[in-house]
Amino acid sequence: MKDTDRTITTDVAIIGAGTAGMAAYRAAQRHTDRVVLIESHVYGTTCARVGCMPSKLLIAAAEAAHAARHADRFGVKVPRIDIDGRAVMARVRSERDRFVGFVVDTVEQWPDAHRWLGHARFVGTNTLVVDGPAGPRHLQAGRIVIATGSRPAVPPAWRDALGDRLIVNDDVFSWNDLPRSVAVVGAGVVGLELAQALHRLGVRVRLFGRGSRIGPLTHPALQALAGEVFGSELPLTLGVNALHVRREGDAAVLRATLADGQVQEASFEFLLAATGRRPNVDQLGLAHTALPLDPQGVPVYDRRTGRIGDSAVFMAGDAADDRPLLHEAADEGRIAGDNAGRWPDVRIRPRRAPLAVVFSEPQMALVGATHAELRVAGIDFEIGDVSFADQGRSRVMGRNQGALQVYAERDSGRLLGAEMLGPAAEHLGHLLAWSVQRGDTVQQMLDSPFYHPVVEEGLRSALRDAQRKLQLPAAFPEVCLECAT
Incomplete structure (x- = not known):
């Protein structure tokens, strides 16, 4: 960084130190040490502070209470369920603070000169004013990454x-x-x-x-x-x-x-x-830039490069209002930061197969292309179905609710996507996402091993149903070890 006529210059400025911003910083620093990471609030990601981790801590307590309340279905008598709200929330906050601490420790190990606290706003397409504790500072950046996240939208x-x-x-x-x-x-x-x-x-x-x-x-x-x-x-x-x-x-x-x-x-x-949530872009002064914006005022960017229009400004994470998930934010930050760092050698990077999980009970998972997306795209596909009501392992666990659908391309038999409501969706979702990303066919998935008795046998039933509807011959004769699947 260089201070010229009271304006500091740098190669890359990153606005926001959340998941996307941290990934962008690491990626950009592989190409240049002239990087500034600007945070307007506190360090510690949305996921660690108020999202993924504390919500799962609350859900874990709820699952324990629910399991105790319904233990009698297994012949286990729990005479009294006593929920100590203060103890529940004390664990949530304590473990949450531990996760946040890991993130804060990581950021605070980075050079002080790279970390700016303050609110950044554009006064030109490549010029920022950062209002910090010591007053405003002007920053001229060769490239900028917007990774400002999102916030709850409330009337x-x-x-x-x-x-x-x-x-x-x-x-x-x-x-x-x-x-x-x-x-x-x-x-x-x-x-x-x-x-x-x-x-x-x-x-x-x-x-x-x-x-x-x-x-x-x-x-x-x-x-x-x-x-x-x-x-x-x-x-x-x-x-x-x-x-x-x-x-x-x-x-x-x-x-x-x-x-x-x-x-x-x-x-x-x-x-x-x-x-819902809204992208944190309305306080950035984007009207002072030449960046293309959509009707909601969000910059229009290429998710394969992170680049906004033909500018040297990039976009990553929830601010992009695309897929508000931690692993997507990390990927977007890495792509945007790498391209900002290597500028002008901007490269297209492949994106992973879509994967989203809901930690309700039963859980939900959406993998690859959804049913609605396939219909809109006009793709010819077949649906393989299974219900978990009578799936063996699910009944053993007393978690036999829900159903799974797999979507396979009619001509090739290639798995395009899946939607699921049922037990262990967080795990089945990963298996399905890996298959979608590899381009596996239904037959290739059926040729893979399935243990007995496991919930994954429900997936096999859905794949068999898809194979029958696709009218594709099986490479090996199927022997059902579990009559319900």
Whole structure:
């Protein structure tokens, strides 16, 4: 870095020190030591602080409570289930802080001169002003990586009406104790995971959603099954046309008008808004650049290179509003940082097969192309189905809910994608994603070993169903060791 006429110059400036920003920093530094990493808040990624890790800690406690509550199905009598909310949240916060500490330690080992604290904004396509503790500093960067992440999107009117009775997922992991009741608005991944976990920990919960869909599954049959499965456990109000909120004392009151005209009203200690996220790009001063923007004001970039238009500015992570997942953010950061560092030798990098997991119970997984994406693309494909209701190992564990669909290209038999609601979806999802990325055919997957008795035999049943529908001959005769599969 060089200080010229009160403007500091550098080769690469990275805005945001989350998962994508950290990956971009490591990648850029392989090409140049003139790198600045700018963070406006605190170190520690969204995943570690308020996302993946603390939510799974809460879910782990909920699963323990649920297992104890239903142990009698195995002939195991648990006389009393006593949930200590303070102990639950103490473990969540303690382990969360441990994960955050690892991230902070990593960043703080990087050179002080590379780490700037302050809010960065563009005053030109390659010029930033960073408002930090010591006042504003001008930074002229040969290349810039935008990795500013995202934040919960909440209707401003709700904040005005409810004050501290309105919370987002970030707030949950700062609790010292479990609340008595929570209304969760938003039936997507975050809303479902938190609503089910809190419900299993003894909190009075109701999950509200605008449509009939719960979670990200796209096939109508799987969507209907998800509604049936989660509706049997979790209080739901779906098909909400209008939702009005007000505060009465220390309570949040929700009045929901449904599609059929029915009106429901209930009060809760908190309203947890899980109504989506928005990219953190609105405070960057992008109007002062020549960067191409979409109608929502988000830069238009090439996900294979990270490059925005024909500029020397790159994009990575949740700020890109593409696939808001940690492994995708890390890949995008690596691609953007590498290309920023090696500029002008910008290279196209392959992306991994899509993989998304929902840590509900039963879990969900989406792999490769979804049913909806294949339909929109007009691809000719066949569906292989299996239900887990009678799948052997699933029944043994008492987790025999859900179904799996695999999508295979009709002409070649190549696996294109899969959607699943069921046990061990986080693990089956990985097997399926690896097959999609390799370009495996249904036959090649069936030629692979399957142990007995395991949940993976359910996958084999779905593959066999796809093979029958594709009318492709089997390379080896199949012998079913488990009559239910």
